[in-house]
Amino acid sequence: MSVYRSKTEGTNRFHDDLYGNDYACQPEENACDTKDNQYAPAYYDNSFSPNFGEASVVQTADEFSYMEQESAEVIWVKESCNINVNSTDTQIGASLQAALQLAISIVIRLSIADSGDEEAVEQELMQTISASQVNKQKIFIYNTKDATVTTTDTDISVNIQLLLQILIALVIMIDIL
């Protein structure tokens, strides 16, 4: 652990001292393999070095924003009757989120139109709420009568709230609202 601590202090050495950082990360990632791999340079030819797990610590300028969202819903209704399934909320949420993201980028693009900064600004804003979300719902209804099922997505509404706050802050800052 002490090795890890002392190395991470120089986090911005990520590029000129890539291997050094690998050593630094390893003890936490897979402690038991450390001794075997520490002096085997061939190991680092593998592009999926343990370093990747530490991305948030060693972030540098060429890091990119990544927002992934996946919502999958499977609803099975079998040998049943009078089943009422309502999943519109989830769908509205997804499109609302897309609309908000679009709006943020429109505002940035229009107002910071004159430079290459717009992409950087947009990325940074999105990054703060960047989230990799995978929501998978499976609903199985079997041998049932007269049931109502409503699906919602809590994560998406949190995201929407945040996006709206960012949009409003942005718009206030450039004196539109």
Place this chain on the structure above:
Amino acid sequence: MSESSKDPMMSNKVVEVMVDSIFRKNGIKPEEVKNNLSEKQREMLKEMVTDLKAQVEEFQEKKNESKAE
């Protein structure tokens, strides 16, 4: 999570400071940015934001309603 739309999960001030710091970091001055927009664009953006805000509020309300049922 039990926050309603009236009580945002992240303080508006935090978001404001964040946006401001990102602007600063990229050397963007709000005063200059204001001049990039025409009056018409300004109006359109304002409408867009108010519209989206209303939609989000409606969405959150609906969600809270269905939770209460």
